[in-house]
Amino acid sequence: MINPSDIAARREALLAEITTLASDIGRSPQSIKLVAVSKRQPEERLAEALAAGQRVFGENRVQEAQAHWADRRESYPDLELRLIGPLQSNKAAEAVALFDVIETLDREKLAGALRKEMDRQGRAPGLYVQVNTGEEVQKAGIAPAELADFLARMRGHYGFSVSGLMCIPPVEEPAGLHFALLAKLAAQNNIAELSMGMSADYPVAIGLGATSIRVGTGFFGSRPD
Numbered sequence: 736m737i738n739p740s741d742i743a744a745r746r747e748a749l750l751a752e753i754t755t756l757a758s759d760i761g762r763s764p765q766s767i768k769l770v771a772v773s774k775r776q777p778e779e780r781l782a783e784a785l786a787a788g789q790r791v792f793g794e795n796r797v798q799e800a801q802a803h804w805a806d807r808r809e810s811y812p813d814l815e816l817r818l819i820g821p822l823q824s825n826k827a828a829e830a831v832a833l834f835d836v837i838e839t840l841d842r843e844k845l846a847g848a849l850r851k852e853m854d855r856q857g858r859a860p861g862l863y864v865q866v867n868t869g870e871e872v873q874k875a876g877i878a879p880a881e882l883a884d885f886l887a888r889m890r891g892h893y894g895f896s897v898s899g900l901m902c903i904p905p906v907e908e909p910a911g912l913h914f915a916l917l918a919k920l921a922a923q924n925n926i927a928e929l930s931m932g933m934s935a936d937y938p939v940a941i942g943l944g945a946t947s948i949r950v951g952t953g954f955f956g957s958r959p960d
């Protein structure tokens with residue numbers, strides 16, 4: 736049994752599992768990135784993760800991400816930070832300055848703010864479009880039927896090279912249906928990267944083509960409230 740506080744051991748177990756799952760279906764384990772979701776995790780766990788060699792982290796709020804990572808950039812130049820939560824246009828400057836990948840591009844207004852900041856700062860984070868695969872009213876993301884037009888706008892008018900799609904399936908539905916839909920949409924639209932799968936369902940996501948999985952509690956242990 737792995738001690739729940741032993742992040743290094745959890746990480747090793749996750750990486751080993753990714754390798755097995757990938758190999759079983761003829762995928763290269765290197766084609767699947769483990770994103771450790773560090774939102775609401777205490778400082779000492781972040782330090783433990785870094786000490787264990789983890790460098791790719793996901794955060795869902797700009798301010799918390801700054802508090803967690805801004806000062807660590809210098810000591811860890813190979814850090815890769817991903818924004819996986821909704822982004823307000825008025826936080827575009829901070830997001831462009833901090834993140835290496837923004838996974839939640841989901842509307843024109845945000846695209847305009849990001850374009851402006853990317854030009855101003857001379858920085859170009861990778862961009863993923865969030866797709867609302869379950870068409871839930873409360874959830875962010877572009878509806879599947881609107882994706883092709885939205886991508887055309889992003890690539891044309893805004894000059895973005897969108898490199899990935901991201902989804903968060905409805906909790907009450909089998910995640911695999913949504914992962915399969917996201918993979919199909921990516922193939923149809925010439926997009927290589929798929930951010931899908933969390934602690935509860937990353938094995939399914941890997942089976943359906945995920946190139947990054949976002950694991951929070953399965954990596955760090957449960958989030959203290």
Ligand SMILES: *Cc1c(COP(=O)(O)O)cnc(C)c1O
Nearest residue numbers: 772795819933934949950951952
């Ligand atoms: C919190 C969060 C995760 C991680 O969830 P776990 O169940 O802790 O693995 C993944 N993706 C997004 C968008 C999140 O907000």
